Amino acid sequence: MYDDFNVSEFTQQLQNNCLKIQVKKIKKNEIITNYINDKNQICILKKGIADLIRYDKNGNKTILETFKQNDIFGEIFFPIRINNELFTIAKENCEILYFTYDDISVKCTQNCKFHESLNNNLLKLFLYKIRKQNLRVELLTKRTIREKLESYFSFLETNNAKKSFTIPFSYTDLADYLSIDRSAMMRELKSLQQEGLISRDGNNITLKY
Amino acid sequence: MYDDFNVSEFTQQLQNNCLKIQVKKIKKNEIITNYINDKNQICILKKGIADLIRYDKNGNKTILETFKQNDIFGEIFFPIRINNELFTIAKENCEILYFTYDDISVKCTQNCKFHESLNNNLLKLFLYKIRKQNLRVELLTKRTIREKLESYFSFLETNNAKKSFTIPFSYTDLADYLSIDRSAMMRELKSLQQEGLISRDGNNITLKY
DNA sequence: AAAATTCTGTTGCAATTGCAACAAAAAAAT
DNA sequence: ATTTTTTTGTTGCAATTGCAACAGAATTTT
Numbered sequence: 001m002y003d004d005f006n007v008s009e010f011t012q013q014l015q016n017n018c019l020k021i022q023v024k025k026i027k028k029n030e031i032i033t034n035y036i037n038d039k040n041q042i043c044i045l046k047k048g049i050a051d052l053i054r055y056d057k058n059g060n061k062t063i064l065e066t067f068k069q070n071d072i073f074g075e076i077f078f079p080i081r082i083n084n085e086l087f088t089i090a091k092e093n094c095e096i097l098y099f100t101y102d103d104i105s106v107k108c109t110q111n112c113k114f115h116e117s118l119n120n121n122l123l124k125l126f127l128y129k130i131r132k133q134n135l136r137v138e139l140l141t142k143r144t145i146r147e148k149l150e151s152y153f154s155f156l157e158t159n160n161a162k163k164s165f166t167i168p169f170s171y172t173d174l175a176d177y178l179s180i181d182r183s184a185m186m187r188e189l190k191s192l193q194q195e196g197l198i199s200r201d202g203n204n205i206t207l208k209y
Numbered sequence: 210m211y212d213d214f215n216v217s218e219f220t221q222q223l224q225n226n227c228l229k230i231q232v233k234k235i236k237k238n239e240i241i242t243n244y245i246n247d248k249n250q251i252c253i254l255k256k257g258i259a260d261l262i263r264y265d266k267n268g269n270k271t272i273l274e275t276f277k278q279n280d281i282f283g284e285i286f287f288p289i290r291i292n293n294e295l296f297t298i299a300k301e302n303c304e305i306l307y308f309t310y311d312d313i314s315v316k317c318t319q320n321c322k323f324h325e326s327l328n329n330n331l332l333k334l335f336l337y338k339i340r341k342q343n344l345r346v347e348l349l350t351k352r353t354i355r356e357k358l359e360s361y362f363s364f365l366e367t368n369n370a371k372k373s374f375t376i377p378f379s380y381t382d383l384a385d386y387l388s389i390d391r392s393a394m395m396r397e398l399k400s401l402q403q404e405g406l407i408s409r410d411g412n413n414i415t416l417k418y
Numbered sequence: 419a420a421a422a423t424t425c426t427g428t429t430g431c432a433a434t435t436g437c438a439a440c441a442a443a444a445a446a447a448t
Numbered sequence: 449a450t451t452t453t454t455t456t457g458t459t460g461c462a463a464t465t466g467c468a469a470c471a472g473a474a475t476t477t478t
Contacts, residue, residue, distance in 0.1 A: 054350070056351070056352070056356070060352055064346055064347070064350065065346075076336070077339050077340055078340070078343055079340055084347060101336075119328040120328050123328055123335065126332065126335035126336065127285070127286070127335060129339055130286050130335060130338055130339055130342065131286055131287070133339065133342040133343065133346065134286055134287055136346055137273055137274075137342065137345055137349065138263070138273070138293060140346065140349035140350060140388070141263070141271045141349060142388075143269055143388065143466085144434075144435090145434080147265070170454085170455065170456090171455075172454080172455060179349070179351075180436090181435065181436045181437075182455095182456090183435095183437080183458075184434080184435050184436060184437095186456075186458075187459090190457085190458090352436085353464075353465090354465075379424090379426090380426065381424080381425060389465080390465065390466045390467075391425095391426090391466095392427085392428075392429085392466075392467080392468090393465050393466060393467095395426075396429090397465095399428090
């Protein structure tokens with residue numbers, strides 16, 4: 001999807017090192033963190049898939065972010081609350097590294113090589129996250145359902161370097177991700193098909209333009 | 210608004226150092242960068258205010274991001290294009306530092322103190338940016354104009370620690386920032402007033418709840 | 419100081435979107 | 449293998465939102 005930052009090695013190193021790291025295994029459909037406790041917490045997803053979710057007062061679910069291997073998340077990235085309850089939920093069995101931002105600035109006594117590369121690697125993870133969020137803002141600021149779909153498909157097209165690709169969501173989740181009504185989205189997908197702009201087979205989409 | 214990262218000192222240092230830094234002054238309403246050239250470019254706003262803008266094919270303007278002193282932006286944060294033309298425009302006279310991501314990873318020969326703190330400070334700037342973008346996503350995923358306004362006002366309330374605050378936008382720009390139609394937004398503001406939820410005097414809003 | 423431009427406030431109407439509801443299909447759990 | 453739950457697909461109707469258009473206020477430029 002994005003550039004490969006070669007951070008896998010880094011996240012492997014994290015575990016057995018001088019930094020205070022907690023490792024936890026979370027089962028599918030369980031909550032990883034609810035963004036209330038754990039001030040300045042940083043999490044790295046070592047294995048699995050997870051979503052950052054919000055439910056509003058009307059029961060609308062929104063997928064604020066999606067996380068896969070090596071993605072970074074946690075309370076530290078949400079210091080400002082606008083009366084929302086957020087939580088990260090495991091979509092598959094997950095393995096997560098927990099530590100705090102405060103810890104990373106404390107130099108370890110041994111001046112180890114690990115600490116040398118820590119900031120550098122975190123910088124890459126942060127950069128990756130910013131890019132992902134920028135894409136998200138671009139999608140969300142599109143004014144119509146059609147434009148959101150087209151933009152998202154355009155992204156998947158670029159990402160897969162193919163006119164055909166698989167949506168990495170159920171259609172229910174895709175609507176929650178684009179922050180639109182599912183039935184209205186289905187209606188729009190139908191229009192796109194009828195106008196011959198796309199074809200569709202399950203979660204596989206082919207762009208006809 | 211956010212935590213103070215004490216990065217001002219850092220951005221001052223940047224200019225007279227081993228890193229290849231370009232400094233430019235850009236006049237109000239001129240384009241700072243158009244996100245096409247300048248691969249891996251990073252910009253830091255040393256002085257002034259700027260917006261990242263997109264116009265869609267229907268002429269709708271969207272303010273994707275707003276930048277003030279010490280904010281970081283540039284092409285590097287947008288590696289994936291989804292057929293949008295983006296550009297950053299100076300809202301006031303600006304002073305900008307330009308460098309590239311590639312340069313920062315090159316250790317300088319003198320092993321200077323500056324390079325020691327470079328990654329650390331960039332990490333803070335990146336973190337700050339992620340927080341800002343997360344807030345943005347929270348706003349944009351709200352389903353109705355009313356909810357967007359309420360959320361944004363709630364943020365300003367928290368930020369100013371007061372029920373009264375000044376919107377840092379014209380109403381035209383606020384609509385472009387929330388990605389909604391201006392007239393529909395004005396209508397909603399009127400409703401909020403009529404229901405006694407807010408009062409309004411120019412760009413000053415007071416929450417009545 | 420006058421002219422030009424941008425911003426605010428408003429409204430009727432049209433288009434889009436959301437809501438509710440349901441049946442069939444598919445997937446997951448027992 | 450059967451039951452339960454979730455997802456998909458669909459549609460009429462209502463509510464919201466966007467569009468167009470304009471006048472007056474405010475701001476900026478000349």
